[in-house]
Amino acid sequence: DAGVTQSPTHLIKTRGQQVTLRCSPISGHKSVSWYQQVLGQGPQFIFQYYEKEERGRGNFPDRFSARQFPNYSSELNVNALLLGDSALYLCASSLAPRGSEKLFFGSGTQLSVL
C-alpha cells in the first residue's frame, strides 16, 4: 500500500518567488494536514483540510494558502517567498479530522529559499 506521497522532494527558489507543493494522501484518507519543520525544530501546524474544506489554520501569514481536491489530494502554495520559509514541508493524512486520529506523514518537500 502506498503511503503519503509528496512532490517534489527538493526545491530551490529565490526570494519573492512562489511555490506549489503537492500531496497525495493514503487511499481512503479524507483529511490532509500540512506542517512546516524548520531544521532542528518540531513540526508546526499550517493547515488542515477535510472533505475539501479548511478545518484549521495555524499561525502563518496569508502568503500561505492551500486547497484540497475532490480526490483528496492537496496543494500548499507559498507566495512572496522569504529566506525564513526554508524548511521541510510535511503533509500528513488521516481518516478523520480528529486530534486523536493517527497521522501518517509523508517524507516531505525540502524547500530552500536563496
Added chain:
Amino acid sequence: QQQVKQSPQSLIVQKGGISIINCAYENTAFDYFPWYQQFPGKGPALLIAIRPDVSEKKEGRFTISFNKSAKQFSLHIMDSQPGDSATYFCAASIGTSGSRLTFGEGTQLTVNP
C-alpha cells in the same frame, strides 16, 4: 508560543540502556499525547500515544508515563538499540477537535553499540 517543552535536546545512551525523554505542556485542554519517531530524510511516524485517564501505557520496549497534575509526560525506551537512534518528538492535541498537533522541539537520540 511554546506550548510543549521537551528535554533533553540530545541524548546518548549505550546499547541495552534506558532512554528517557521528558515533556511538559501548558494547555490543560490537551487530552491526547502522542510520541513520534523521525529518521533522517523521513517524516515522523507515530510510536505510541496516551490519554490523560491513564498514568502509564506500554507497548513493547516503549512506555509513556503521564502525570496530569504536573502536566508532564515522558517516554521510556527500555533495552535501547542502535536502530532506535532517531529524533523523537512529543506532541499534544485536543482529541475531539481537529488534528492539530503541537510538537515539542525534539530529542536526538543516539544509541551506541
